[in-house]
Amino acid sequence: MLELAIAVALIALNGVFALSELAVVSARKSRLRSMAEARRSGAAAALTLAEEPGRFLSTVQIGITLIGILSGVVSGAALGDRLADILTEAGLTRSLADTLGYGLVIAVITYLSVIVGELVPKHLALRDPEGVACLVAPGMRLVSRAAMPAVWLLDASTRAVFRLIGQETESASAVTQEEIRALVAEAETAGVIETGERKMIAGVLRLGDRAVRGVMTPRTEVHWIDLGRDEAEIRALLLDSPHSVLPVIDGNPDDVVGVVQVRRLIGPLASGAPLDLRQHVHAAPVVPDTIDALEALERLQAAPVPMALVHDEYGHFDGVVTPADILDAIAGAFHSEAAEPEAVQRADGSWLIAGWMPVDEMADQLGLRLEASRAYETAAGLIIHALQRIPETGETCEIAGWRFEVVDLDGRRVDKILATRLAEEAV
Template identity: 80%
Template sequence: MLELAVAVALIALNGVFALSELAVVSSRRARLTAMAEARKSGALAALALTENPGRFLSTVQIGITLIGILSGAVSGAALGERLAGVFLDLGLGKGVAETLGYGLVIGVITYLSVIIGELVPKHLALRNPEAVACLVAPGMRLISRIALPAVWLLDASTRAVFRLIGQETASASAVTEEEIRTLVAEAETAGVIETGERQMIAGVLRLGDRAVRGVMTPRTDVRWIDLSRDEADIRAALIDSPHARLPVGEGSPDNMVGVVQVRDLVRPLMAGEPLNLPRHIRKVPVLPDTIDALAALAALQEAEVPLALIHDEYGHFDGLVTPADILDAIAGAFRSEEAEPEAVQRADGSWLIAGWMPADEMADQLGIRLDPSRHYETAAGLVIDRLQRLPETGESCDIAGWRFEVVDLDGRRVDKLLVSRIESEEA
């Protein structure tokens, strides 16, 4: 019975090593760090193991290899011999008895090693890898120190082989944006987060990739006050404007001098007093159109008035950006009397898309990938980039399995696109 107890103990010990290996490898460093900050027992040791995976994996391999050798040499041989003796007593021949005895012992030990020593511990480790890693990490660090010479030899040999084949032993642990999107989508499917939360997270990720041109209100849509006009025209423009702040220029949008807040002018407007507009003009930051949306957000947070003017490299006014534009990029467009929907799906599955719809939002809607090095920011820009010229009404181009047809122009600006799947049309 001693041999049987030794065999069971070795299989259980193999399970501990398998459990430890998968738990530490599967643990997320961010969660381990949070557990360490909360003074969770074993968390610091688990973090140390994840920071040096080569030594840890060498320790685990040494343990599993020694257990395999002992199981075969001690328990397997002794149990096989004893079981062969039982078969001899039952009247079987020596050759048959030894074959059956050793075969049965090897089969049972192998089966128990796979189930008890591998599969069950690994399934347990995957249930809560960080908690298991904290539990086993102190013991694994102790074994690593005891077997330091052998661990060092295996780790150094592994690194040498990797250098010979031109690779690094350190794994690429950087999390990509695509992995974050996949994780968020899985969390939505599992009910951990709401659909609206997932959409806002996707909007934040898109914001980091957008240039300020992709979130600003373009020059053609900006209402502004011209100081060179007479006071009656300025009063009419202020009263007619739906905006709380208006940029002010002298003769041309390319000569912007600042911004006025309509609330500062309500009293003279209502009382019929002189406006004295220059007195109410406030300075706002002027940003180049080459910066990204996050840099523009930082500038808005520091500005006296939360509005920034966007100019190109030649000093021409391109548009303006406000916190509402940033929120629109994150949470989606808000309904208003003037705004049109960005995208409307029709009964046949095609989409009617506004030319000004951000290209990355359109790509998410249609499930297509855009070139990361693109120089356009809108759906209309995508079509123009593909055609390499300004399109005419009725022209179309095929992109990633979709047909983009220009159905409406506003002057030379692409106003509406009809987007339909090419496969459905061919069918």
């Protein structure tokens, strides 16, 4: 039964190569680097193989090909003949015994090769690709060195073919935000992270793609103090203001001279002493409306006051951005800051959406895919962009399988939008 033992051993060895191939290819390099830094045995070798996929895959292919050839020789020439002899002794004709013998051996060997030599090892590799890669990498590296000439020839030939078709052997794909979001969603489903954590991670990922216009408090909603008012009016505004920092203008809203921190004025206001507001004005960073929210956050971190003034390319004052605006973009609006929710799902499945809702958050909520480069930041901006004009109450537009209806206007501002999925409406 030596031939049978050899055939089983070859199938098991094929399984080792299949296991190694999928484990190293599926292993995340970031985890392998962390394991190598932690001095995990075999991690450095696994990382080396993962960073040279051409050489590694050539090694695996050489091993699997040789095993396939040897398995065919052993099963056909040895096991097939033995089984044919047994069937002949059982009374079958020699031709029929040869046919059945070779057929049965090939069927059994093929079955075992698929199950033991491929499927089971690959399932094991997918369970813990990094751990399995660390386990098999030292052996695979030795095989690669032993078969160096053949490995070099196959790797060079593969690269030559790729060059002929104008392609590169190295993968051009990098980790995308979609892949990160999918991974985070999978972690949420598995209970590794909470739903709130997943939402905040999504908010952080959006910061780099969102212009500062999308997180700032727009000029129409900014409360400011005009130096041209008399002292009594200024005192009343400071005492009634719910904000801790206020912009200060000098007559013209586009002439913002700085900001005041209300808490530092509590003493003069309480004592009734004369108030010279100019002495309490602090310079605030001025940022263009073209930078992204992450860069605005960096400016705020370096600023002496927790507020930045946003201006457009013509020098007009557009609004202000504060750390609270950045937190709002990450964690969502607080009830004390938002008089109404951004989006409410109704019983029929439609959504009542506030016009000021950030359009990327709305897209995540509805499952929309927006263009990467866009000139609008809110749900209202999406409607105006689609219609190419300021809409009237009751106007509708269809975008990516949804019908958006303007249900309320506040002057010229789109205040409320009703979003209905077209497929549901058709049903």
